[in-house]
Amino acid sequence: MRKPRTPHNDRVRRVLPVGLAIALLVALVVTGDLAPTLRRPESTPQAADRAAPAPLRVAVVGDSLSAGRSHFSGNGLDDESWMTYAEGDGIEYVGGWARSGATPDQMAAAVRPISDVDVLVILAGTNAVRTGKTAADEAPAYEQIVDVVRPKRVIISRIPPYRFHAVGALRYNGDLRSFTESHGWSWADPWTIARDGDDWADGFSVDGTHPAGPAQYEMLGESFRRIILETRVLPSALG
Template sequence: MRRSLPLLLVLGLLAALVGAFVIMPASTVTEPPRAAEATRTVAPLRVAIVGDSLSAGRSRFLGNGLDDESWMSYANGDGIEFVGGWARAGATPDEMAAAVQPIPDVDVLVILAGTNAVRTGRTMAQETGAYERIVRVIRPKRVLVSSIPPYRAHAEAALRYGEALRRFVGERGWEWIDPWAIARDGDDWAEGFSTDGTHPAGPAQYEVLGESFRRLILETRMLPSALS
């Protein structure tokens, strides 16, 4: 009997350990909440754009697809999904409003328009309805209206238009963005960014512009919806 006592003690300890493991609370073996949250996938923002040659690309019409002189080529992906829009070289806001078509489930609409209104002598007051029509057709959750870049041939008129556009955007409760800060030196283009005084010089400059737009678009995840 004395020899069997140690064996009985060992067997008893083993039984106790097995029992403790079996009744261990489930919460002690589940994935920590923070680790579970880290594995969730965030859906990309569905982004549409409306504009002129500054968005249309090398082919001068966005309908031909993105190319190396489309800023969206460099903003697209990794959290941003380009879902379409309308842009054509030489188009005024009024012409954009007449051509744009509905796009379902747009999270962010980016409007870059006004340079050709300045070129043709139109004022912001004459184009306000065009911006409103574009937004009504697309019906996005958020609206980003971009500043226009320096326009060397009509510098003063471009500045006046841009100031009026910014006020208008604020009155509508939309978001004003300035992706051109990286391309501007005072009221003119930064050295080397533009050769014609109207457009970025080439693919390298459009890539810089696209990265600027990308950062501003992704920041909209923290903003309230633009439309009720």
């Protein structure tokens, strides 16, 4: 005997509560009552929102290549001071000593302590070559400059091509680099933009000793800027 069929109205009554439940769930989601459980978690702060590191406090010791148009850095930076173009946006110039014609031993005698120096840049030696002195002769002067300033990091720069004493300048650079590395300091060559082999690139220098003018000093400053900023990853020499 066949089982009696369920009346159509009864099936509708049984299905209807399920449909109501689904409709109610949809309504809750749309109105936002369940939205908190469906939202994505808040995104984490981006790196750009983090505080920028404090500027590097940079001191400079050198000769006319750093002193600028006035021939003495104590008169302030000018358009022929490479530091004019290196400072700002992560680099703070905090002083030092530079005078036209100065040798490293004269710099060592004149420089004074500077508080809390992150990076000391020494660009010196052209006048030592001019006066017949070697890097070995001037080595104690570099050490004294560093001892007086007591920076966290030291950059010793290659001197530029010296057209009138080319062989002496090359020898000085080679010996100065060995001396620098033996002390655990950073050796830098900001002059790659200015050289063609061992001589000046065309148009970069007029007198064979210095950059030609503000445009060339700006390029030198940008070169030094990159070198200085790269020292952030180096450990402090002061511990």
